[in-house]
Amino acid sequence: MNSIISIPLGVMLFALSLSVQASIKVVTTTQDLAAIAKAVGGDYISVQSLTPGTRDPHFASAKPSMIRKVYHADLLLVVGADMEIGWLPPLLQSARNARVQPGKTGYLDLSNAAPLLGKMNHPVSRSMGDVHANGNPHYWLDPRNGIRMAMAIANRLEELDPDNSQAYQQQLKAFMDKINNKLPLWKSALAHLAGKPVIAYHNSFIYLADAFGFNIVDEVEPKPGISPSAASLSALVSRIKTDKIGILIMEPYYERRSAQYLNEQTRLRIAVLPQSVGAEDNINNYIELFDAIVAVLKKQ
Amino acid sequence: MGSPYFKKAAAVSIALLFNPITALASNETDLLLQQLNQMKQQMQRIQNNYEQQINALEKRLGDLESKQADNTKVVTTPVAPSSTTGTSNTDFQIGLTGLFSAGGSSVDNDALEGLQAGGHDPNKNGFTVQNVELSIAGTVGPYFDAQANLIFLIDREGETVVELEEAFFTTRSLPYGLQLKGGQYFTEFGRQNKQHPHTWAFVDQPVVLSRFFGGDGLRSQGIRASWLMPTDWYSEFYFGMQNPKGETVTSFLNAPDEEIGGHTLINRSTRDLSDLLYSARWLNGIDLSDTVSMNVGLSGLWGPNASGTTTDTRILGADLYLKWQAERSQRGFPFVSWHTEYLDRRYEAGDSDDPTREVLKDRGIFSQALWGFKPGWVAGLRAEYASAKGNTSTDPLRDTRKRLSPNLTWHLNENSKLRLQYNRDWTEHLDEETANSLWFQYEFNLGSHAAHEF
Numbered sequence: 001m002n003s004i005i006s007i008p009l010g011v012m013l014f015a016l017s018l019s020v021q022a023s024i025k026v027v028t029t030t031q032d033l034a035a036i037a038k039a040v041g042g043d044y045i046s047v048q049s050l051t052p053g054t055r056d057p058h059f060a061s062a063k064p065s066m067i068r069k070v071y072h073a074d075l076l077l078v079v080g081a082d083m084e085i086g087w088l089p090p091l092l093q094s095a096r097n098a099r100v101q102p103g104k105t106g107y108l109d110l111s112n113a114a115p116l117l118g119k120m121n122h123p124v125s126r127s128m129g130d131v132h133a134n135g136n137p138h139y140w141l142d143p144r145n146g147i148r149m150a151m152a153i154a155n156r157l158e159e160l161d162p163d164n165s166q167a168y169q170q171q172l173k174a175f176m177d178k179i180n181n182k183l184p185l186w187k188s189a190l191a192h193l194a195g196k197p198v199i200a201y202h203n204s205f206i207y208l209a210d211a212f213g214f215n216i217v218d219e220v221e222p223k224p225g226i227s228p229s230a231a232s233l234s235a236l237v238s239r240i241k242t243d244k245i246g247i248l249i250m251e252p253y254y255e256r257r258s259a260q261y262l263n264e265q266t267r268l269r270i271a272v273l274p275q276s277v278g279a280e281d282n283i284n285n286y287i288e289l290f291d292a293i294v295a296v297l298k299k300q
Numbered sequence: 301m302g303s304p305y306f307k308k309a310a311a312v313s314i315a316l317l318f319n320p321i322t323a324l325a326s327n328e329t330d331l332l333l334q335q336l337n338q339m340k341q342q343m344q345r346i347q348n349n350y351e352q353q354i355n356a357l358e359k360r361l362g363d364l365e366s367k368q369a370d371n372t373k374v375v376t377t378p379v380a381p382s383s384t385t386g387t388s389n390t391d392f393q394i395g396l397t398g399l400f401s402a403g404g405s406s407v408d409n410d411a412l413e414g415l416q417a418g419g420h421d422p423n424k425n426g427f428t429v430q431n432v433e434l435s436i437a438g439t440v441g442p443y444f445d446a447q448a449n450l451i452f453l454i455d456r457e458g459e460t461v462v463e464l465e466e467a468f469f470t471t472r473s474l475p476y477g478l479q480l481k482g483g484q485y486f487t488e489f490g491r492q493n494k495q496h497p498h499t500w501a502f503v504d505q506p507v508v509l510s511r512f513f514g515g516d517g518l519r520s521q522g523i524r525a526s527w528l529m530p531t532d533w534y535s536e537f538y539f540g541m542q543n544p545k546g547e548t549v550t551s552f553l554n555a556p557d558e559e560i561g562g563h564t565l566i567n568r569s570t571r572d573l574s575d576l577l578y579s580a581r582w583l584n585g586i587d588l589s590d591t592v593s594m595n596v597g598l599s600g601l602w603g604p605n606a607s608g609t610t611t612d613t614r615i616l617g618a619d620l621y622l623k624w625q626a627e628r629s630q631r632g633f634p635f636v637s638w639h640t641e642y643l644d645r646r647y648e649a650g651d652s653d654d655p656t657r658e659v660l661k662d663r664g665i666f667s668q669a670l671w672g673f674k675p676g677w678v679a680g681l682r683a684e685y686a687s688a689k690g691n692t693s694t695d696p697l698r699d700t701r702k703r704l705s706p707n708l709t710w711h712l713n714e715n716s717k718l719r720l721q722y723n724r725d726w727t728e729h730l731d732e733e734t735a736n737s738l739w740f741q742y743e744f745n746l747g748s749h750a751a752h753e754f
Contacts, residue, residue, distance in 0.1 A: 052590060052627070059632040061625045063593045064534040064585025071477060071528055086714070093445050096528065098473030101442070126715065225631070225713065227675060253628040255675070 024161050027073035027100075029084050030057050031278035032140045033110065033149070035286045037077060039175040040154045044164045045075075050091075053278025056253055058130070058225075060087045070095035073106065075160060077153065080111030081137035105159055111137060113152035114145040117206050129223030141275065141293075142207035143179050143186070146286055150175050178287055186294045187212060193297060197243055199236070199268075201250035201259070204275060208249075208293065217243065220250070220258050228258045240266040247300050251275045271296050392438035395747035397498045399431040405723075405737035407730065414696035415725055415735055418505030419453075419515030420497040422739045429454045430741070431497040433465070444469045449496070465496075466519065477528030481540075486519040488526075488538045488581045489599040490619045490641045493517050501639075501670055501680055502705055503721045503741045508643050508664025508686045511697050512615055514550030518601075520577065534585035544577035544603040545570060551613045551645060552577055552603040561660045561690070561698060563649040565606040577603035595621040608651035617643045633675045640667040661689040662698060678709040692728075699728035715745040 024045045028034040031053035038047045048069050051060045057079065060066075070076060070091055078084055092101060099106035116135025139145045154172040158165040194213040201220040209216045218239060222232040239245070240262065248259055249271045259270045274280045274292050283292050401422035405412050409424045416423035420431045437447035448467040455461050468483030486494040492509060494517075509517065524540025544552040556567040570576065583597040601615040623637040642665045650657035664686030672678045684703040692698035707721035719741040726734055 054627045055625075055629050056631060059629070061593070061623065061629075061632060061635070063587060064536075064583070064595060065587045065593065067528065067536075067585075068534045093470065093472065094479075096471070096473055096477060096479050098442075101472065126713075129713075253630045255630060 024074045024157065025072055026075045026077065027069050028077040029060075029079055029088065030140075030276060032276050032286065032289070033077040033079065033153075035277040035284075035289075036140075036146060036150050036175075037153050039286065040150050040168060040172050041157055042167065042171050044161065044167060045157065049278075053274075053276035053283070054253065056251070057083055057276075058086065060084070062087050062091070066091055067094045070100060071097050073097060073100050075106050075108065075156065076100035077108050077110060079137055079140070080109035081116060081134045081139075082132045083111075083137035105156070108152065108156050110149045110152060111135070111139065113148045114139040114142075117210060118203070129221070130225030136203065136206055138204040138275070139207050141205060142211040143183055143286075143290055144211060145207065147176050147179055175286075182287060182290065186290055189294050189298045190214075193247075193300070196247070197245045198247045198249060199240070199245055201248065201254045204251065205249055205273070208273075212297075216249075217245065220248065220262070227255075233258060233261060236262065237265045240268055247271055249273050249297075252279055269300055271300050273297070393436070393747070395435050395745060397431070397433045397435065397496075397743065397745050399429075399433075399498050399741065399743045401428045401430050401503055401739050401741040402426065403737065403739035405735055407732055407735045407737075411730055411732070411735070412737075414729065415723075415727065415737075416504055417507070417510035417515060417697065421504035421510075421515075422741070424456070430503075433496065433498065439472070440469065443472055445472055446470075463516075465516075477530065479526045479528075480523065481526070482523040484519065484521045486517055487540065487542060487577075487579050487601070488524065488583075489518060489579060489601060489615075490617045490643070491595070491597065491621055491639060492619075492641060498743050498745070501668060501678075501709075502682055502707055503719060503739045504705075504723070506641070506664075506666040506682075507684050507701055507703055508641075508666060511662065511664060511686060512551050512643055512645055514547060514554070516548045518550070519548045520544070520546060522577070524579070534583075536583050538579070538581040538583070540579040541573075542577045542579065543570065544575065549577060549603075551601075551605065551615060551647065553606045556606065560607065560647065561649055561658070561688075561692070561695070563607040563656065566608070568604065568606045568609060570604075575604050577601065591627055592622065592624045594623075595619075605647060605649075607647070607649040608654060608657075610651050611648040613648070614646045615643060617641060631675045633672045633677075635670075635672040637670045638667070639669075641665065658690075660698075663687060676711045676713075678711070680707045680709065681705070682707075694729050696727075696729045701728070702726040717741075717743045719743075 023043070024041065026034075026037050026041065026045045026047045028037060028047065028049045030051055031049045034047045034049040037045065041047065050066050050069060051057050055061075078088065098104065101107060102109070111134070116139060118132070118136035120131065120133045140149065150172055154168045157168045161168075190212045196214050197217045198209065198214050199218045199220065200216050203219055203221070203224050206216055218236065220228050220233075220236065222228060228236075245268065247269050248262060250259060250273070252272050252274060262268045263270055273296055274283055274289065277283050277286060277289050280292060283289050399420070403422055404425040405415075407415070412423050412425070422428040422430060432452040434450040434452070435447070438445070440446050446469045449465040451463040451465045453461040453463065464484060466483070466485050468481055468485040470481045471479050474480065488494060492500075492506060493513060505517070520542040522540055522542030524538055526536055526538040529535040529537060543549070545554070547554055553568050553570070554565065556565055558565050579599070579601050581597060581599040583595065585593065585595050587593045597619045599617040599619070601613070603613055605611045605613040619639075619641040621637065621639045623635060625632065625635040629635065643663065645660070645662040647660040647662070648657075649660050664684070666682060666684040668680060668682035670678050670680045682703075682705040684705075685701070687700040688698040693700070703726070704724045705721055707719060709717055709719040711717045721739045721741070723737040723739070724734070725737070
């Protein structure tokens with residue numbers, strides 16, 4: 001009799017123990033957020049990124065598989081500052097998941113955790129191109145913001161899963177220690193760039209410049225999101241010559257013809273920088289992202 | 301430690317209550333009073349001691365709380381309050397889309413009307429205002445989203461026409477993966493029917509959709525439920541009921557006195573639930589690799605038609621959409637997409653006592669490929685075929701029809717585009733049998749047009 005009862009009881013207890021161990025399902029809009037979340041959440045969470053680091057997160061290819069991922073999510077991490085404005089609102093509508101709607105504990109906009117640069121204090125017009133009035137959304141490219149983002153994620157994970165709060169704090173501390181140990185190394189490796197004028201393809205490296213002390217003085221795109229024309233390129237050629245600009249930094253996914261043209265005209269060096277975790281095969285976490293960026297810039 | 305004193309105190313109080321004071325000797329009274337005072341003092345000391353302990357604990361708790369607040373402050377101090385508006389402004393969107401075309405054809409305007417049967421198709425030599433759409437969308441509250449699309453058109457007589465194209469709500473967070481939608485809306489049948497003209501990949505609507513669903517696409521008043529199924533891949537099932545009557549429900553109770561296959565349509569009314577238009581759709585989405593995704597759908601429609609009082613129509617459809625996007629893509633380019641839909645209609649024409657009763661069988665297919673070869677630039681090619689069983693060669697909506705349409709689109713940015721399209725038509729109902737048309741299209745978006753579905 002006892003053994004008959006104990007079998008279903010054992011099954012129930014086993015099921016219960018499984019449900020206790022079941023991890024928090026975190027879905028992120030980019031691989032950078034996924035990498036930081038994984039560093040902080042460790043084995044207590046599962047993480048999926050909606051977009052790969054090889055692509056421009058402004059222009060995600062909207063796929064129905066995203067609906068399923070968001071539907072099952074306990075926590076949705078977004079870059080915010082209009083980064084996902086073209087595809088996230090309809091996704092949130094279709095995903096029918098009340099837990100991750102804006103304002104809920106399951107929705108975390110990390111642009112609130114970092115001090116944003118490039119805010120517009122004047123009216124914004126579409127004639128200015130793709131301008132983000134609320135600030136430049138590429139803030140993850142400053143390692144100090146990585147710490148801020150990790151803290152915000154840890155706080156939110158603790159709120160959702162108080163039982164493992166200690167583990168989140170420990171993992172957060174380990175992540176912060178890693179960055180704090182690396183930061184001086186990265187800085188000294190890029191010391192030769194301090195104060196130097198640099199041009200970027202798109203207005204997306206201002207946080208990197210801020211962190212490592214170089215100046216982005218112009219962009220290849222005449223306006224954010226607007227492709228360069230022959231006229232805008234030739235104006236840039238004369239600026240590069242007069243201001244003695246040595247380096248162009250750009251994401252891997254932009255066209256290279258304009259850069260090659262500028263290189264031929266001015267001997268401007270081209271530094272193709274991975275902009276995200278996952279942008280290259282060997283970049284699997286947030287630390288490796290800066291290792292890779294520093295490795296490219298060190299040679300310039 | 302305190303308990304013996306409590307016992308004594310209790311004993312004293314009981315003694316005081318139950319023993320008349322007069323029965324006590326005076327020395328005993330003094331002794332008792334002395335003891336009582338001692339006990340009072342001890343009680344006071346204990347109370348003080350407890351109070352001190354409680355205060356100390358409260359202070360420690362307060363310190364801990366403020367420490368925690370300090371911890372969170374590190375994260376919250378850099379908060380930029382204005383950056384939250386980035387998400388709040390998606391709550392209410394209003395936008396205006398204008399879609400215009402100019403062009404010409406080797407055939408005259410009357411013939412063009414049969415060839416370009418879509419209500420938003422460029423359909424005359426010269427200029428056409430294809431579609432001016434005012435779209436308002438937003439979140440009503442925690443439970444509902446709502447959207448309304450108003451269409452402004454200029455008809456052949458130059459009159460301005462306003463249409464309530466869509467106005468509907470959808471639920472945001474029903475349990476079990478369910479969602480409800482209600483109001484006036486495009487029926488979820490196939491991939492193309494729901495799309496608004498400014499998101500089309502070609503300047504005109506596929507032939508088979510104009511034939512089965514009329515110029516404006518299939519839309520009506522009703523309600524539908526959809527269920528996101530608990531499968532390992534994306535799989536969603538839609539089931540809906542809509543009013544079957546009106547010019548936007550063409551294969552059903554549409555337009556008394558018009559004809560289909562020689563059968564004059566009557567004014568048939570809806571009597572009970574069996575007279576409604578029922579729709580079902582099963583849509584699946586699978587990521588074949590990191591760069592290739594596939595959508596496969598099956599759709600069906602069942603409802604009454606106006607050729608008799610008991611006649612029904614059934615339309616079935618299958619759709620396939622494949623998209624490849626380069627691993628490294630700039631603004632979503634380069635990409636290749638392929639979209640194909642097949643539709644089959646079974647139309648009972650005439651009641652069973654009608655000597656001319658027959659079953660009309662129509663079908664059609666369109667297949668279109670797009671190649672986004674550099675940022676902003678898309679080359680497209682569409683091939684179409686539509687036909688019907690029986691002798692239908694004089695009927696512009698049922699003859700055997702083929703059309704081939706290459707086009708080139710330049711998206712100047714996300715809010716404007718230019719498009720050039722050539723149509724080669726093969727028809728049976730026209731004397732010319734073939735027609736060549738060239739259309740130039742321009743589109744702009746003002747404001748924040750509601751983002752489109754997946």
